[in-house]
Amino acid sequence: MFEIIKTISEQDIKDEFVAIGAYVSDSRIPQFSNGTPYHSLIIIKYQDELFQFHYTGDPTLGILLDNSIDSNCFHKITDTIDIKLIPAFIMMCKRILKNANPKYGYFYSGEFYDIDGTHFSDKAIGERMTCSGFCLNVLKGFLEDDYIVYTDWDSSTHQLENYLQDFCNIRGLNINEIEISHRRISPLELLSSGYYSNIPITKEQVDSKIGSVEDYLKNY
Amino acid sequence: METEKLEIILEYANNSYVNLDNMSIEALESFLAVTNALKNIAGSVSTDINFSIKKGSACAAVFGTKTDIYNVYGRIEEAINGESDDDIVTSNLREIQKHIKNEVYKYQFKFANENFDNKIREAKKIVKKRSKNFYKHELTVLTGYFNEVGGNDPNYHFDYGNGLKTTIECDIPQALELREYLYQNISCLVQKKYSPDDENNTTYYHCAVIKNEQTRIFRKFAEDLNSTTDLFARIDLLYDFSEYSKSVIEDLSILVSCYNYLFQDINELKTLLILTKNFKDNPLIKDKREKLIKEFEVLMNKI
Numbered sequence: 001m002f003e004i005i006k007t008i009s010e011q012d013i014k015d016e017f018v019a020i021g022a023y024v025s026d027s028r029i030p031q032f033s034n035g036t037p038y039h040s041l042i043i044i045k046y047q048d049e050l051f052q053f054h055y056t057g058d059p060t061l062g063i064l065l066d067n068s069i070d071s072n073c074f075h076k077i078t079d080t081i082d083i084k085l086i087p088a089f090i091m092m093c094k095r096i097l098k099n100a101n102p103k104y105g106y107f108y109s110g111e112f113y114d115i116d117g118t119h120f121s122d123k124a125i126g127e128r129m130t131c132s133g134f135c136l137n138v139l140k141g142f143l144e145d146d147y148i149v150y151t152d153w154d155s156s157t158h159q160l161e162n163y164l165q166d167f168c169n170i171r172g173l174n175i176n177e178i179e180i181s182h183r184r185i186s187p188l189e190l191l192s193s194g195y196y197s198n199i200p201i202t203k204e205q206v207d208s209k210i211g212s213v214e215d216y217l218k219n220y
Numbered sequence: 221m222e223t224e225k226l227e228i229i230l231e232y233a234n235n236s237y238v239n240l241d242n243m244s245i246e247a248l249e250s251f252l253a254v255t256n257a258l259k260n261i262a263g264s265v266s267t268d269i270n271f272s273i274k275k276g277s278a279c280a281a282v283f284g285t286k287t288d289i290y291n292v293y294g295r296i297e298e299a300i301n302g303e304s305d306d307d308i309v310t311s312n313l314r315e316i317q318k319h320i321k322n323e324v325y326k327y328q329f330k331f332a333n334e335n336f337d338n339k340i341r342e343a344k345k346i347v348k349k350r351s352k353n354f355y356k357h358e359l360t361v362l363t364g365y366f367n368e369v370g371g372n373d374p375n376y377h378f379d380y381g382n383g384l385k386t387t388i389e390c391d392i393p394q395a396l397e398l399r400e401y402l403y404q405n406i407s408c409l410v411q412k413k414y415s416p417d418d419e420n421n422t423t424y425y426h427c428a429v430i431k432n433e434q435t436r437i438f439r440k441f442a443e444d445l446n447s448t449t450d451l452f453a454r455i456d457l458l459y460d461f462s463e464y465s466k467s468v469i470e471d472l473s474i475l476v477s478c479y480n481y482l483f484q485d486i487n488e489l490k491t492l493l494i495l496t497k498n499f500k501d502n503p504l505i506k507d508k509r510e511k512l513i514k515e516f517e518v519l520m521n522k523i
Contacts, residue, residue, distance in 0.1 A: 013234075087485075115462055115468070
């Protein structure tokens with residue numbers, strides 16, 4: 001589809017950009033059906049060089065900022081970040097890389113990366129996030145306003161039986177404090193948000209793009 | 221009076237013929253960016269010119285008297301040859317060059333019906349030439365006995381005794397604020413403007429009063445900023461500054477209050493906004509930051 005670009009092999013319309021990226025499953029990733037976005041990341045192109053910035057979810061790998069982008073990565077440029085500000089964006093990513101320490105979990109409740117790449121949260125959940133949640137933390141850290149209306153997503157967006165209960169039991173956390181942060185904003189949804197430049201972006205806007213994005217990736 | 225024109229024509233985008241009646245998003249974005257850049261360049265040379273946008277591909281033209289248009293062309297040619305010291309011409313021509321070089325688009329750039337897009341395409345990256353007789357600007361921290369402020373063009377003095385004193389220029393709101401420090405030893409962050417060829421030709425401009433315990437971090441920050449023009453290094457210094465700061469709100473509020481003396485690039489201002497976002501409602505920062513945001517938005521639309 002127009003504007004979604006296969007990162008490594010297709011040429012985008014702009015020479016420099018910040019984009020919402022997604023790794024999309026193919027025969028190498030049997031646990032998802034072909035054409036499913038399964039990992040979110042941020043793609044940056046600056047002075048003819050492509051970078052990916054993402055949270056792997058792996059405790060040893062953590063956050064990576066590098067050039068080794070998967071061959072089945074797709075992206076959509078986000079106009080929420082002006083190309084004139086790419087140097088400031090890259091430097092913020094570098095500070096996050098240096099100072100952030102995320103842990104994995106299906107939570108997001110408006111947190112962001114703050115001064116010096118340290119994490120800001122006013123909720124009990126702290127620096128706990130998915131790969132998409134990481135991208136949201138980064139985007140909100142850079143932008144003056146929220147990137148997404150996260151409250152449009154509720155805990156029903158992540159339906160893994162007893163997830164929240166088990167999560168709290170293992171760590172001795174109070175479920176009443178944590179459940180407010182429990183939700184899943186998927187890589188497909190985040191990729192679809194790339195079509196909007198007026199922030200914060202609503203779930204309704206995202207939903208209206210999902211079908212065509214999904215079809216495009218399945219049939220690519 | 222004889223008239224002349226400069227034209228930019230966007231013929232193809234993504235291998236499709238461009239028509240003003242029916243343009244794709246990317247063709248329109250590119251055409252608007254290039255047209256805006258042409259407007260900025262021509263408008264900086266003369267105000268007595270007019271523009272037209274017309275069909276047949278997408279064509280933007282600036283027209284005016286022969287003298288004015290030859291002047292505009294002259295300024296463009298100067299920038300192509302790396303001889304221009306004009307920020308508006310070089311930055312906007314660089315924008316045009318970016319689009320002309322992008323293979324997705326096919327542009328023609330015509331002066332007096334002669335194509336010169338190749339000249340722009342083949343020129344090295346268009347940058348501003350540094351003029352020879354330029355002033356240098358440095359940041360520094362001055363400490364002294366503060367015993368006088370005022371005047372119609374306000375300034376104040378640090379008196380070192382034996383007739384030795386330094387005069388620092390300031391504005392009226394600063395002068396009013398400074399009055400409360402009269403007859404005390406104080407330290408100020410100041411901008412020193414001087415000519416490298418003539419040490420006597422030095423002027424100091426007031427940025428902010430700083431507390432004793434802040435002098436160390438600001439001395440270091442001033443020295444570090446003076447030592448590099450590399451944008452990425454300068455952004456790093458901003459992050460280091462806040463990382464090592466012991467009273468971060470107070471220290472950052474000083475950077476926000478005198479950003480215009482400290483930073484040149486929009487990315488430096490953006491970084492300062494990122495660093496202060498979580499303190500945006502703090503009374504030490506709130507008003508100054510709102511002013512900075514306004515200035516930032518004006519600059520974003522200008523570049």
